[in-house]
Amino acid sequence: MAKYYAESHEWIELDGTTAKLGISQYAADSLGDITYVEIPASGKAVSAGDVLCTVESVKAVSDVYAPVAGTVGEGNADLEADPGALNADPENTWICKLEGVDAGSFDGLMDAAAYAKFVESL
């Protein structure tokens, strides 16, 4: 399934009922050099808009929001040693997975084209 974006600049990609999510290029660029990614603990149930975890850069701490509801699954352990990977390739570096995701809940999100337009308007 294709990638979808939230207005809060997270992307989410569904595969069956498991989704991978991360932050967009725009978000990574705005944050600056990322120094630490707090991987959320697995097992927690989240609703759309809940804070999943935080990403720290040299100048700020940003909340990462769950674009849709689900249960937090596996976290990307590579980010512990190399948080800079999120700056290098944010669109292809996942932060964590969400389990039990409903494909129907993606209606409020933007596809890549719509998101690109949205970013231009900012």
Added chain:
Amino acid sequence: MPYIPNTDADRREMLAAAGFASVEDMWEKAGVKFPAPKLDGIPEGKSEFEVMSYLSGLAEKNATHLINFVGGGYYDHIIPAAADAIAARGEFYTAYTPYQPEASQGTLQAIYEYQTAICRLTGMEVSNASLYDGGTALFEAMMMAAHITGRRQVVISAAVSPIYRCMIECYCRNLDLERIEIPDGHGTDSALDAVIAAVTDRTACVIVQYPNFFGEVEDLGGLVAAAQAKGALAVCSAYPVALGCLKTPGEMGFDIVTGEGQSLGIPLSFGGPYLGFMAVKSKYMRKMPGRVVGRTVDLNGKTGYVLTLQTREQHIRREHATSNICSNESLCALNALIYLSLCGKEGFRRVGELCMSKAVYAREQLLAIPGVTPVGSGAFFNEFVIETPLDGAELVGKLIDKGFAAGFPLGRYYPERKNQILVAVTEKRTREEIKALANAMEALL
């Protein structure tokens, strides 16, 4: 007034641009009314000599010449003259708070070295730049444990300083935290067992003191393991001078170690300024409150120091900050660093050994007095409890008239210990002073 750089010419130009004849004209047109202060009753100023004379008279009302055997967390240790001589240097004494590293390398390096010293002293991996005092440091440790574990229950031994427990109780009054206090076991092992038994899988942390408030030294390794087995953090409030001679809390496996640094080259000063220290395991580094100084390299590869991990603090993280503290006790931490550096490892150990041997001697002398009985039979560092036929506060009061601060009357915080006093002995006490105390006490009993 002297800090406003505007000249009279600047003011005239501004007034002209705004269309006012004068500043008073501006206030009047703006409808601002100033209250007219009444300064009638204030007497004429006094000369510098008269003021010094008056204030000295007031200061002399303080009993600063009592021979001091009071501890309870704050101790009368020797402070080498060199400590103040170095700390009072203008470069340190009036240095600004180090938010601009390029202008604060001296301060930052000193704090970094202080952090290193605290790690070595406690046997822990990471220290912060210091907190306000031992009591608030213990509170911060408790809150840290609550955040890390997500749990809201805290188990605390009553053998932790009653002053600290009072502070924690005050801070917690409006927080959703369940505090379980375990009564002290009157010098028996049962106290530690009771603390362990109270730890559940809802406990965020267990808090103990080392040596405990009664001066007792206990091996807390078992308690640490039991707490961690239930997913709770083990928090230790420690007396730094004791750590020069005893097994460190780090060796026992504690997760967080805090304490009062006053004993490290800081005068008693009637309650402050004091120095809170905190050291933690590496994995909790990002959850620590307070400032942290880190060492790094600049663009040219030269060593430099900065305030780091500031994303924990409230000026960046706002309501998600680890705590609201954004300062440290820089000058007191500097005194502690200087003191420890001047002592050196061997010297510091020697201070502790003197404290211990003099305490043993003092205890022997006091227990030889008919009517004085020991309380607790276990190992102690430099503080111990004795019981007499007299009420503790009454006895201490009478001994003040004889020139001694003989000890801390425990009945003030432990109602069942009304006739007991806590006696502390430091390297500063001489054989003559100890004998004199024993004689004075014997005469009263």
